[in-house]
Amino acid sequence: MQYSSRYLEDLVERLALLPTIGKKTAQRLAFHLLKTDEQEALALALAIQRVRTEVGVCEVCGNIAETQPCYICGDARRDKSVLCVVEQPGDVVAVEKSGAFRGQYHVLRGALSPLDGVGPEDLRIAELSRRLDEGGIGEVIVATNPTAQGEATAHYLHELLSARELRITRIARGIPVGADLELSDQVTLARALEGRKEMD
């Protein structure tokens, strides 16, 4: 045992499983949690528990939600005729932060990746088709990441939806190719939304 408490050791090991957290940072965080205000530490534990027990998925858009539908799908002030299709819930956060979009979202929960065995049936594409069948949507903005998988997904969606009476647009490559939508700055993302073009 490296640490004088197996509970401390357990905490360090569990923190080190998190992305971007190495062994040294995990140790630093564990000592911080031991030393900091007890209520603060326990509140973090509770916050982790609650996102796993209380938070679900919006049946309409597939975003993270604790209500059905989520607060965006249920917001009457938002434009229901424009649908922004993204890969992940984090992408919704990024687009919302840009302040350049007031329509609705559809979260695919991934991108096509044949090499990883991710096909259309693994994404929320059937749900997207059903939403479009219900009518009232005039434009689909394809805001998947400008990566190989994101572009493949955009291409697939364009093929799938081109028979419909829809404007199908793709966000502009104001975002550096190879980067992650979730990590883009707000201005770049706002520009990308403004510069969207018809898919052909």
Added chain:
Amino acid sequence: MQYSSRYLEDLVERLALLPTIGKKTAQRLAFHLLKTDEQEALALALAIQRVRTEVGVCEVCGNIAETQPCYICGDARRDKSVLCVVEQPGDVVAVEKSGAFRGQYHVLRGALSPLDGVGPEDLRIAELSRRLDEGGIGEVIVATNPTAQGEATAHYLHELLSARELRITRIARGIPVGADLELSDQVTLARALEGRKEMD
């Protein structure tokens, strides 16, 4: 609300309170905790709770412990005549990892820092004197950090303990193994020169 769930928002905010974790990393960790295996996420929450509810302080050495005394103080195979005095529990972990010490520890739980209002009575120095009063200790290795506060603490301990029949030593300060002389700061280099030893 930036996120589609206030529980998610709460988790991001609480993670961002941790040292070295910025807002973007906090968001990434929160999404990871939402997506990862549920048992893994809940185990992390439990690990945080347990270090705050089950883990205490060893009454002998002041280290983090879940038993009284801690497993190091209770280990009969360790040399009870040498005491290594460190600032924090993390320093015990570092010295243990070096594998170069098989004695006992005394954790001060800080260093003297008059500007921050930290005096001798705020550290576990009275407990150190009581341990020395009990006898059996022949050497005290002062292993506080080679910082202004650590040096001040080392100096204070030397003054306090010099009347006792004890060997009082200070860990060597010099160039770190594997480091570049050219890139070392002047103070470290001066210390390394002062602390030079005969080659044999």
